[in-house]
Amino acid sequence: MTDVAKLDLGDKKIDLPIITGSEGEKGLDISALRKETGYITLDNGFVNTGSCKSAITFLDGEKGILRYRGYPIEQLAEKSSFLEVSYLLKFGELPSKKDLDFFEEKITSFATLPEGITNMLDQFPKDAHPMAVMSATTAALAGFYPEFLKTPLTDVQRDRAFAQMLAQLKIIAAYFYRRSQGKEPRRSHPSLGFSKDFLNMMFFEEGKEIDDEVAKALDILFILHADHEQNCSASTVRVIGSSQANVFATISGGIDALWGPLHGGANQKVLEMLEEIQAAGGDYKKFLEKAKDKNDSFRLMGFGHRVYKNFDPRATIIKKQCDIILEKLNIQDPLLDIARGLETEARNDDYFVSRNLYPNVDFYSGIIYKALGIPTEMFTVMFVLGRLPGWLAQWKEMREDASSKIARPRQIYTGANERNYTPFSER
Numbered sequence: 001m002t003d004v005a006k007l008d009l010g011d012k013k014i015d016l017p018i019i020t021g022s023e024g025e026k027g028l029d030i031s032a033l034r035k036e037t038g039y040i041t042l043d044n045g046f047v048n049t050g051s052c053k054s055a056i057t058f059l060d061g062e063k064g065i066l067r068y069r070g071y072p073i074e075q076l077a078e079k080s081s082f083l084e085v086s087y088l089l090k091f092g093e094l095p096s097k098k099d100l101d102f103f104e105e106k107i108t109s110f111a112t113l114p115e116g117i118t119n120m121l122d123q124f125p126k127d128a129h130p131m132a133v134m135s136a137t138t139a140a141l142a143g144f145y146p147e148f149l150k151t152p153l154t155d156v157q158r159d160r161a162f163a164q165m166l167a168q169l170k171i172i173a174a175y176f177y178r179r180s181q182g183k184e185p186r187r188s189h190p191s192l193g194f195s196k197d198f199l200n201m202m203f204f205e206e207g208k209e210i211d212d213e214v215a216k217a218l219d220i221l222f223i224l225h226a227d228h229e230q231n232c233s234a235s236t237v238r239v240i241g242s243s244q245a246n247v248f249a250t251i252s253g254g255i256d257a258l259w260g261p262l263h264g265g266a267n268q269k270v271l272e273m274l275e276e277i278q279a280a281g282g283d284y285k286k287f288l289e290k291a292k293d294k295n296d297s298f299r300l301m302g303f304g305h306r307v308y309k310n311f312d313p314r315a316t317i318i319k320k321q322c323d324i325i326l327e328k329l330n331i332q333d334p335l336l337d338i339a340r341g342l343e344t345e346a347r348n349d350d351y352f353v354s355r356n357l358y359p360n361v362d363f364y365s366g367i368i369y370k371a372l373g374i375p376t377e378m379f380t381v382m383f384v385l386g387r388l389p390g391w392l393a394q395w396k397e398m399r400e401d402a403s404s405k406i407a408r409p410r411q412i413y414t415g416a417n418e419r420n421y422t423p424f425s426e427r
């Protein structure tokens, strides 16, 4: 089989090497294209563009496959823990018990925030959107740890950044939540485990303990969100990191990209949409019609995916978890009935079927967050906490790759041709 594709541009011809990934997926290496032919490629939304080679996550959107470092998401969700998955994403292998203990101890050593950061958190309005708070304080951490401004970082510093951010971002999220509720923030107790510690910081009440099964449900959600190869926020992290910006600024940029409603912000929008449908009498069919109407900007939030064209394996697991956790907490949420109704209807509707639009990770996750007591505005923050090890692993992989370059795409210019400046009197 040929290992080059031949591109014939009339007067110029070029052989483009064919790259094959470890799962057999094919790509054309166009790195010599502009130099040898003067042409560039144009790919709106990077639909056909591979921005890097990566050994972290494999995703087959047609078959609904998602694997971290080769391990199927279904197995990790059932058998692993979020911190073990974080280790796996970072180092590429499952840890020994000793390695995991060491990794967790390292995270434990960052169980507090600098006082300047808590002062900053105290200054936000109580009703500030928590994603604004997460983004701003994450970037601000660079002001408190100037050793991370040196470039390149040593391996030890990269390890520290990984542990420190896993520990501190969850404290920032819980601290601001408690403040916004007019409650005293709680200390982090990492020995509880990542998810239980977070829930404890959020919801601590004297005499009440966080249920292990509830903490496990959250841990599973974090595992499902932990990485998703070159999505919008991971690509943002790689683009910012490629300029050798510091790791806090880099992750802060990832948080901002995630906030958008077409990306991680969709989980908040899904719940708001379900509530809107409920408030309008529960007639979800009317909303399906709106989503199909090309003159209406309304989209069915939590539906569709750039890569999954069959089903989103994360959504399948989350849907099951949703049933388990609502039963465990003895909650009958009418929003779940609306969500189920929407899904059934959409799965039988030619508009959604012909466009391969299925529920994605955000469709049912909000119902679980709501059952756990997480406020709607914090849903995307939960996505941040889950996605953090993935962003950090993508950043680490890129920074350790000696061939990685600053991200600097080209463009096809469509503006005015050269013209002379005219004074006001002539305009």
Ligand code: CMC
Pocket (backbone or CB within 6 Å): 045, 231, 261, 262, 263, 264, 265, 266, 291, 292, 298, 299, 300, 301, 302, 303, 304, 305, 306, 307, 355, 357, 360, 361, 362
């Ligand atoms: N509701 C109604 N129509 C839709 C939807 C939707 N949710 N999603 C896509 N379409 C239609 C779209 O109008 C287009 O129709 P046509 O071919 O007639 O013009 C067709 O399906 C293809 O859509 P697209 O916008 O070209 O697809 P994309 O790959 O650029 O966008 C998406 C993917 C996820 C942004 C989009 O499906 C969407 O906006 N979904 C709702 C927001 C959402 O749930 N986002 C979370 C994504 S999963 C978590 C994450 O990765 O962050």
